[in-house]
Amino acid sequence: MKKIAVAVIGVLCASALVMNAQNATTTSKVKKTKLTAEQQALQKDMLAKYDTNKDGKLDKSEKAAISKEDKAKMTKAGLLKASRKETATPATGASTVAPAH
Numbered sequence: 001m002k003k004i005a006v007a008v009i010g011v012l013c014a015s016a017l018v019m020n021a022q023n024a025t026t027t028s029k030v031k032k033t034k035l036t037a038e039q040q041a042l043q044k045d046m047l048a049k050y051d052t053n054k055d056g057k058l059d060k061s062e063k064a065a066i067s068k069e070d071k072a073k074m075t076k077a078g079l080l081k082a083s084r085k086e087t088a089t090p091a092t093g094a095s096t097v098a099p100a101h
Contacts, residue, residue, distance in 0.1 A: 046079075052065075
């Protein structure tokens, strides 16, 4: 009885590993969209401007040095996602509750 239980557990573990490996290979394929000529030109300009170590890509410190204006240009062109701070609407302080009569 114990041998059967160990065999069943072994088969279940093996099938779980196979399923996990299949999921990892299917989800790791990210589709890259082709950039427009305008996006490519802007990306090239930003890389030339902010790539201080000239390795062809921007690391964290180089990305942090990008000005607000350039971030806005890149976001408008679709090269960056808008941050939550930029998409949040500012609080006006006005109350939306109607006064009681």
